[in-house]
Each structure stands twice: as structure tokens, then as C-alpha cells.
Amino acid sequence: xxxxxxxxxxxxxxxxxxxxxxxxxxxxxxxxxxxxxxxxxxxxxxxxxxxxxxxxxxxxxxxxxxxxxxxxxxxxxxxxxxxxxxxxxxxxxxxxxxxxxxxxxxxxxxxxxxxxxxxxxxxxxxxxxxxxxxxxxxxxxxxxxxxxxxxxxxxxxxxxxxxxxxxxxxxxxxxxxxxxxxxxxxxxxxxxxxxxxxxxxxxxxxxxxxxxxxxxxxxxxxxxxxxxxxxxxxxxxxxxxxxxxxxxxxxxxxxxxxxxxxxxxxxxxxxxxxxxxxxxxxxxxxxxxxxxxxxxxxxxxxxxxxxxxxx
Ligand SMILES: [Ca+2]
Numbered sequence: 001x002x003x004x005x006x007x008x009x010x011x012x013x014x015x016x017x018x019x020x021x022x023x024x025x026x027x028x029x030x031x032x033x034x035x036x037x038x039x040x041x042x043x044x045x046x047x048x049x050x051x052x053x054x055x056x057x058x059x060x061x062x063x064x065x066x067x068x069x070x071x072x073x074x075x076x077x078x079x080x081x082x083x084x085x086x087x088x089x090x091x092x093x094x095x096x097x098x099x100x101x102x103x104x105x106x107x108x109x110x111x112x113x114x115x116x117x118x119x120x121x122x123x124x125x126x127x128x129x130x131x132x133x134x135x136x137x138x139x140x141x142x143x144x145x146x147x148x149x150x151x152x153x154x155x156x157x158x159x160x161x162x163x164x165x166x167x168x169x170x171x172x173x174x175x176x177x178x179x180x181x182x183x184x185x186x187x188x189x190x191x192x193x194x195x196x197x198x199x200x201x202x203x204x205x206x207x208x209x210x211x212x213x214x215x216x217x218x219x220x221x222x223x224x225x226x227x228x229x230x231x232x233x234x235x236x237x238x239x240x241x242x243x244x245x246x247x248x249x250x251x252x253x254x255x256x257x258x259x260x261x262x263x264x265x266x267x268x269x270x271x272x273x274x275x276x277x278x279x280x281x282x283x284x285x286x287x288x289x290x291x292x293x294x295x296x297x298x299x300x301x302x303x304x305x306x307x308x309x310x311x
Contacts, residue, residue, distance in 0.1 A: 003030035004118050004246055007111035009066070009104070010238070011039030011124030012049040013078075013086050014217045014224070019123055019238035020053050021214055022296055025303035028246040033111035035064040035104035039124035039167050040078040041086030043068040046124075047101060049085070052092040056209055064107030067127035070168035073264055078163060081224045088224065090216035093209065104128045112139040119245045122147040123238040125164050130171035133178040144181040148241035150260070150271040151187035152283075161269030162187045165260060169269040172260035182281040184258070185244045186271070189251065189287040190237040195297065197222065197232060203301050211304035239296050244284065247295070252286040 006029050010016045023029050034054075036047045047065045054063060069075045082088060108128060111117045120143055122129055129147075133140060149164035149172070157166040165172050175182065195218055205211035221234035244251055257277035261267040 004028055005030050005032050005115060006119040006121055006245055007033045007035070007108060007117045009035045009037060009108070009120060009122045009124065009128050010050065011037050011041070011046045011086070012053065013040035013046065013124070013238070014082055014088065014090070014221050015234070015236065015238040016040070016123050017049065017053055017087065017092070017217050018214065018236070018300065019242045021210070021300050021303055022239045023121070023242045024057055024059060025299040026242070026246060031059070031061055032115040032117050033062050033064070033107045035066050035108050035128055037066045037104070037124045037128045038068045038075075038077070039164065040082040041084060042077065045084065045086045048095065049087055049092065051101065052095065055093040056213060062102060062107050062110070064102045064104035066104030067131065070125060070127055070170065071130060071174070072170035072262065073268065076157070076167055081228060087217065088220040090213060090220050092213050105132065108132055109136070109139060112143060117143055119143060120145045121241055121245050122149070123241055125168035126171035126175050127168045130168070130174035133175060133180055137178060140180045144183060145175065146183045146185065146241050146245045148185050148190065148238050150184055152271055152273070153188050155269070156187060157269065158266065160267060165271060166269030169260050169262040172269075172271070173262045176258055176260060176277065176279065176281065179279050183244060183253065183284070184281050185241045185251070185284045187237070189284045190240045191235060193236045193240055193287060193289045193292045194233040195236065195293060199293065199297060203297055205301065206305045208304060208307050210306060214300050214304045236293065236296055240287065240292060243292055243295065250288045250292055250295070251284045253282040254285045255280045256283040258283070
């Protein structure tokens, strides 16, 4: 079985870092390119985190820096949750030396055109993707977009909106209206897939730089979530989208026509089912939660046990 070629667009972000580790740890995937987008933190912070991660992973994957804010509406970030540095000080690796990086536009285009990726996994606001879809829609003809974002239930920024959808709802609307093949893994399922303290004790991470990052990110998420909702748990929002790319059987999807509210106000970023929408998205409505957590932990534990070159 040949590995599925994927591109990852991301705003690391603690759960993004865990999703990157999960992707690189999964032999079913071949990560051909990575692009960053402002979301959890500034574009400078999330790009540095992506580069630090690549150093830690010892991976030679092109990284492109993307949008520093949404296509429309006011800018937000998640510094109160992920920290201004996007990782609550979790040690990853020495500051990257390979700056300046390429543009997200070039790296994403190369992934789609020359590397012919079969999935684009989007883990943040859809700003970079929407820009490419608008300028070069044919680029996406042979790929499926798998996006962690949105909710049809309760939001985590407002009552109605999930963070990635709220951060750039215009981009969500552009993507929904573009006809790109789309799989959405939203809060409806990701808010039920978590690592808890008991898992962490059982995992028994080795004393390696990679393990320090994985363990540190999980514990930082415990702290952030405890302050946010009172519950010490690390929700695997972004890792779920990675799993949905290569193990869709762990989810149940429904074909839905969706609309995103792209105006300021209480409805900003809200997804709703809209029979008038032109295109159908594949929307995750259920997941095998315990199996997802177990798969994630198994993979990242193995990945973390390697003593990498960088520290
Ligand atoms: Ca993210």
C-alpha cells in the first residue's frame, strides 16, 4: 500500500503540533508540504512553531508562511488558550535557522501541482485555502480538503461558532461555495475525543526531545482546558482531522449542504444546514472516540521514543 500524499495547512497551536506529530508518525501518510496561517497565534509565532517542529522531527518538508489575518472581518487569536507564542512555552527545539521561508502560496501550489497531493488537511482558519481556491480553482480538482472546523452544535468561541470558523468565516464561505471536495471534522465530534491524565500516565513517554514536546503539549492543553472549561483534558481537535484523512472508517459522515455566516455579530462563524447551498460536504456526525484516542497515543508514543538529531 502506498502512502496517501497530503499537504497540511496549520496554525500551531498545541493541538496542531500534536497533529503534525501524529501525521509524521503514521505510515499511511506522506506529508509533502506544510503551510502556516495566523489563527491560534500570529503568523510569526505559528510559523516559528512549525519550523521548530520540523527541526525536532528531522523532517525535510517545505514550509510556507501564509496569511497573517482573515479575508474579512476583525482579527482574533487564541492567545488566552495557546499563549502568545502558540505553545504556552512548551520546549520544541532550537529556533529555526532556515528563514526566510517560502510563501504558502508557492508551497501549496507545488503540493497540489507537482506533488499531486490527494488530501489537503486544514487545521486552522481556511484563509490560505480560500485564496488559492479563488485564484486557481483547478488546482484542487484531484484532491479532497479535510478541515478541522465548524460545529452544528455548541461553539467554543461563541455559543454558535467554533474557533477556526469564527476566525475567518468568509474563507469558510468561499470554500463551501467553491465546489472543492470537502470533508469537515468539527467540534461535534472532536470535543468528544480527548487524552486524559490517566492516558498520560499509562503512555510512559521516553526521555527524548520529541517526548518532551508531546508530553509538554498534552500537559499544557490540560492546563488551558482546566482554565477554560474546568476539565483537565487535551481535546484532539486537529489530530482528528489527520485521522479522518487516512482512517475515515473511525468516523461516520453525513452528506450535508452547509452555509457559513460571514458577518459580524452573534452569528459570525456559525455553520448551518442550508438546502439551497449548491455543494454537498461530507460532515462528521459521529466518531469511534476511544479508538481515535488509542490510535493517536500509540502513534505519537512510538514517534516520541526516537532520539532525534535535534534537541
Ligand atoms: Ca489548529
